[in-house]
Amino acid sequence: MKVLLGVTGGIAAYKAAEITRALVKRGDEVRVVMSAGAREFITPLTFQVLSGNPVGTEIFDPNYESEIGHIELARWADVVLVAPATANFIARLCAGMSDDLLTTVLLATRAPVVIAPAMNTQMWGHVFVQRNIAMLAEHPGYHVVDPDSGELACKEVGAGRLPDPEVVLEALDRARAPQLLAGHRVLISAGPTREAIDPARFLSNPSTGKMGFALARVAHRMGARVTLVAGPTTLRAPAGVESIPVNTAREMHSAITTRAESMDIVVMAAAVADWRPKIVNDSKQTKSSISPTLELEANPDILAELGARFGGSDASGPLLVGFAAESDYIKERGLAKMQRKQAHMLVANKIGGPDSAFGADSSSVVILTAESSMEVGPATKEELATRILQVAAAIQKSR
Numbered sequence: 001m002k003v004l005l006g007v008t009g010g011i012a013a014y015k016a017a018e019i020t021r022a023l024v025k026r027g028d029e030v031r032v033v034m035s036a037g038a039r040e041f042i043t044p045l046t047f048q049v050l051s052g053n054p055v056g057t058e059i060f061d062p063n064y065e066s067e068i069g070h071i072e073l074a075r076w077a078d079v080v081l082v083a084p085a086t087a088n089f090i091a092r093l094c095a096g097m098s099d100d101l102l103t104t105v106l107l108a109t110r111a112p113v114v115i116a117p118a119m120n121t122q123m124w125g126h127v128f129v130q131r132n133i134a135m136l137a138e139h140p141g142y143h144v145v146d147p148d149s150g151e152l153a154c155k156e157v158g159a160g161r162l163p164d165p166e167v168v169l170e171a172l173d174r175a176r177a178p179q180l181l182a183g184h185r186v187l188i189s190a191g192p193t194r195e196a197i198d199p200a201r202f203l204s205n206p207s208t209g210k211m212g213f214a215l216a217r218v219a220h221r222m223g224a225r226v227t228l229v230a231g232p233t234t235l236r237a238p239a240g241v242e243s244i245p246v247n248t249a250r251e252m253h254s255a256i257t258t259r260a261e262s263m264d265i266v267v268m269a270a271a272v273a274d275w276r277p278k279i280v281n282d283s284k285q286t287k288s289s290i291s292p293t294l295e296l297e298a299n300p301d302i303l304a305e306l307g308a309r310f311g312g313s314d315a316s317g318p319l320l321v322g323f324a325a326e327s328d329y330i331k332e333r334g335l336a337k338m339q340r341k342q343a344h345m346l347v348a349n350k351i352g353g354p355d356s357a358f359g360a361d362s363s364s365v366v367i368l369t370a371e372s373s374m375e376v377g378p379a380t381k382e383e384l385a386t387r388i389l390q391v392a393a394a395i396q397k398s399r
Ligand code: C5P
Pocket: 189, 249, 268, 269, 270, 271, 272, 273, 274, 299, 300, 301, 302, 303, 304, 321, 322, 323, 324, 325, 337
């Protein structure tokens, strides 16, 4: 992706260097344009070295114009990001001014524009700034990244901080992604569940939640309103996604079944424990008191229950997408599971061996629907999530 990064003059300008690095690291091509104010905080050389491209600073610079003209630059960009965007820059942009290179390129570009404001919290709250932000947010080609709250460089506490690079990059990807799930509500389960034996011991499985979190991130990017019900994981919930942490299968059951009816798509990517210990001890058992035989009882099968409520040809409920982790006969067992649980779609993947799906960043899957079967991968879980949600969006559209 070709990213034009505009940097304007706030103390957060140094964070734009980190953003440039993160973009280049993931393979994006970056060209930086700095306002005069930005150059008071950080030098063009920093961005030139990090981006590997000359940095634009002046509108009337014959050297830079011979490298790439301002109109060419506006056409070159797949997406424009301004981070940090100061109150002054935002006001000039909203007034339609073109009194420096960055504002000129912004008027000339047709690429989507992502604005990441950062400023003193009083300035951010000022009615004039908010009026300008509202104007940008209403424009279909513009996306505003909400500033973070916290302690600011001026020692005041409140909203106004430039968010972490990963949040800004996510906003960039969202601005570029086809909005296949715009207006859709998507519920996703992720990770393992833990079934307590006593306060120090539990039964669980090696699921890390990576697949479910990738689905949540990509669904949000595609425009969906996403709720992520996640068992214990070390992963951070993607920005913009409502996250509901749970521990046990029964907690997951309640979190999912109470919300499913109001959803358009439900994706059960969690590795829900099928069994739980029948007796849970309130205090830790000693080695000598613990029995070598554990009596178990069945957990509710959440997907099967949703299948009974919403499965089959009735299109009034949510589209149900299940997962199956199998050691062998992946496709056959996946198909059998899709029918047994009355899911509309099922993603089957392999566990065990060197290419095990559990915990890996990449995997191969078979996406099964009533009409089709599609093998995808090896691919990253984010790429798999994109394919899975493209299929789900297409089915949902035709229901
Ligand atoms: O039967 P199995 O556990 O292999 O089925 C896998 C699918 O069923 C997954 O989509 C998983 O999230 C879901 N599941 C469930 N509730 C359970 C067990 C599995 O929803 N108790």
